[in-house]
Amino acid sequence: DSGVTQTPKHLITATGQRVTLRCSPRSGDLSVYWYQQSLDQGLQFLIQYYNGEERAKGNILERFSAQQFPDLHSELNLSSLELGDSALYFCASSVGPGGPSQETQYFGPGTRLLVL
Amino acid sequence: QQQVKQSPQSLIVQKGGISIINCAYENTAFDYFPWYQQFPGKGPALLIAIRPDVSEKKEGRFTISFNKSAKQFSLHIMDSQPGDSATYFCAASIRTGANNLFFGTGTRLTVIP
Numbered sequence: 001d002s003g004v005t006q007t008p009k010h011l012i013t014a015t016g017q018r019v020t021l022r023c024s025p026r027s028g029d030l031s032v033y034w035y036q037q038s039l040d041q042g043l044q045f046l047i048q049y050y051n052g053e054e055r056a057k058g059n060i061l062e063r064f065s066a067q068q069f070p071d072l073h074s075e076l077n078l079s080s081l082e083l084g085d086s087a088l089y090f091c092a093s094s095v096g097p098g099g100p101s102q103e104t105q106y107f108g109p110g111t112r113l114l115v116l
Numbered sequence: 117q118q119q120v121k122q123s124p125q126s127l128i129v130q131k132g133g134i135s136i137i138n139c140a141y142e143n144t145a146f147d148y149f150p151w152y153q154q155f156p157g158k159g160p161a162l163l164i165a166i167r168p169d170v171s172e173k174k175e176g177r178f179t180i181s182f183n184k185s186a187k188q189f190s191l192h193i194m195d196s197q198p199g200d201s202a203t204y205f206c207a208a209s210i211r212t213g214a215n216n217l218f219f220g221t222g223t224r225l226t227v228i229p
Contacts, residue, residue: 002159002161004159031215033216033217035217042219042220042221042222043160043205043217043219043222044219045216045217045218048214048215048216055214056213056214056215056216058216090159090160092217094215097214097215098209098210098211098212098213098214098215102211102215103148103209103211103215104150104162104165105150105162105215105217106162107152107159107160107161107162108159109158109159110158110159
């Protein structure tokens, strides 16, 4: 158990809908990362938050957004869902934003999203 | 463009054998190279990691070999066990930058008894 929690575990929804995925980082970790895992794209970085502030963006679609709250939990919002958004979404956390001894990322169990 | 290239895609090894997975990268700014193990239905779990100031790191049966000049690194699993059957991902990041991980495409390892 990595200490990172994600809810829900599974999510089934229809095209055009909006969903919210939730992540709680390990105790003491200030940085949260979101990754998408799909069969055709593999594991891809979406976005990073550090202590409530957006720090880095990867291949995140404009239909997707995220935020990190004062209690450090994070939410990933996916809107206008398409069939191709079906994937596993992972949250990871690390102590800091990066740098020596702060780089290790611990992954949660993921949310499996199925868009029908 | 895949920033970290991983091979082979799949690997079958006899119990007790050595499993070797290779990765290569282009971006010389990468300064942190972890390996993750993922079982079906689970999140990636950190296995072992190396920084470019050393050429080898060993933890139990797992060893990372790192060749900075060739921009390659590999994972060796000694005395492979059926319980090691999983998908392995290499990754790289720039610790002083965004620290986001760039993953390889994964290797599905099957260890047969």
